[in-house]
Structures are given as C-alpha cells and as structure tokens.
Amino acid sequence: MKDDIILSTLTQAEHSIDALDLARRAADYVTLEVGHIPDDAYIRDFFTATPPDLGPECLLHFGVMEGPAMVGMICIAEGYEYPDDWWIGLMLIDPAFRGQRIGHRVVEKIKRRATARGINMLKLAVLTANPRALKFWHREGFVHHRDAPATPQSDGHDRVVLKYQL
Ligand SMILES: CC(C)(COP(=O)(O)OP(=O)(O)OC[C@H]1O[C@@H](n2cnc3c(N)ncnc32)[C@H](O)[C@@H]1OP(=O)(O)O)[C@@H](O)C(=O)NCCC(=O)NCCS
Numbered sequence: 457m458k459d460d461i462i463l464s465t466l467t468q469a470e471h472s473i474d475a476l477d478l479a480r481r482a483a484d485y486v487t488l489e490v491g492h493i494p495d496d497a498y499i500r501d502f503f504t505a506t507p508p509d510l511g512p513e514c515l516l517h518f519g520v521m522e523g524p525a526m527v528g529m530i531c532i533a534e535g536y537e538y539p540d541d542w543w544i545g546l547m548l549i550d551p552a553f554r555g556q557r558i559g560h561r562v563v564e565k566i567k568r569r570a571t572a573r574g575i576n577m578l579k580l581a582v583l584t585a586n587p588r589a590l591k592f593w594h595r596e597g598f599v600h601h602r603d604a605p606a607t608p609q610s611d612g613h614d615r616v617v618l619k620y621q622l
Pocket residue numbers: 485547548549550553554555556557558559560561580581582583586588589591592
C-alpha cells in the first residue's frame with residue numbers, strides 16, 4: 457500500500473496556482489458542473505464562495521497530498537446548514553489517482569477531523585448527472601437527505617443532498 461495521504465491547509469494567497477493546476481487536470485468534473493474548463497474565476501470561487509448567510513471564516517480548504525504531489529482538493533463550509541454541520545462544497549481527485557481508495561481515505565480523515573471539532577453531521581450535494589459520485593458517497597455511508605432540483609435561479613443542475621451522521 458502507498459504511504460498515507462495528508463490533508464494540508466490551502467490558502468488563496470499561497471495555493472491558487474496549485475489549485476488551478478489540479479482543477480485543470482480534473483477538468484472532466486469541472487466542465488460537467490460549470491460548463492467550461494476551470495479558470496481563475498473558478499479558483500476564486502473555490503476559495504471565497506460562501507453558503508447563504510455565512511462569512512468567509514466558515515471556509516476550510518485542504519489539498520490532498522500524496523508525498524509532494526497534490527492529488528486532490530476539498531472545500532468545506534462549517535456551520536451550513538446548521539451550526540454543527542460540515543458542508544462539503546467540493547471534493548476533487550486528479551483523474552490519474554481516482555479509483556485507488558484515496559477518496560475513501562480522505563473521507564475517513566474528514567470524519568475524524570469533524571468529530572474532533574464537535575461536528576454532528578456531514579452534508580453535500582451531488583449532481584444527479586454524476587452517478588459514480590453518488591455511488592461513492594453511498595459506499596462511504598452517506599444517505600439521502602433531500603432532493604434539490606434545479607430552480608429558475610440556479611445553475612440548471614438537479615442535485616441530491618446527502619448526509620452522514622457522525
Ligand atoms: C468521487 C471521487 C472524489 C472519489 O474519489 P476516488 O479516490 O476515485 O474514490 P475511491 O477510489 O475511494 O472509490 C472509487 C469509487 O469512486 C467512484 N468514482 C466516482 N467517480 C470516479 C471516477 N471518475 N473514477 C473512478 N472512480 C470514481 C466509484 O464509485 C468508484 O467505485 P468503483 O471503482 O467501484 O466504480 C473522485 O472519483 C472524483 O474526484 N471524481 C470527480 C469529482 C467528483 O465527482 N466529486 C464529487 C462531487 S459530489
């Protein structure tokens with residue numbers, strides 16, 4: 457088995473270039489979600505976009521490090537939808553490293569960190585157009601929370617919100 461992965465804090469000032477590089481490698485998913493390959497605005501959003509009614513201090517950003525290589529990135533919003541929820545806004549693994557249980561190990565680490573911080577529930581929204589991700593999250597123990605269909609104001613994607621009780 458390979459060395460374990462490490463979740464390392466990312467900052468906009470220091471890691472925007474690394475994040476854009478990773479997002480470009482994972483352009484398959486980014487294009488599915490936002491309709492174009494990742495650009496600077498996508499990375500700005502990754503670092504700064506907040507859920508309704510929360511400020512930027514709620515955001516946590518991690519790089520998934522396998523040795524010196526950043527093979528994934530994650531954004532979490534603390535306090536959405538409830539104060540003791542962690543909302544996983546994005547989890548992206550480089551396609552060259554998918555299917556090697558890295559995602560599983562990342563989720564295990566997120567669960568441990570969230571528990572240590574007194575978080576009660578993990579939540580996230582999956583695109584219904586992304587059935588492999590849905591299968592992944594179900595295998596990690598997440599269950600259906602609610603449907604979040606596209607609205608006239610939204611980006612046009614139907615989503616399913618999943619939850620994991622810690
Ligand atoms: C979903 C994702 C984070 C899982 O990470 P991972 O390291 O590939 O996951 P694991 O190796 O632990 O588990 C593999 C499982 O993930 C799922 N999976 C989803 N997309 C996958 C992909 N493109 N390639 C391989 N596995 C994928 C499958 O269920 C797969 O199981 P299978 O091999 O039996 O089909 C990762 O594949 C990814 O970044 N996908 C694109 C972005 C995305 O969909 N993010 C989630 C948004 S909610």
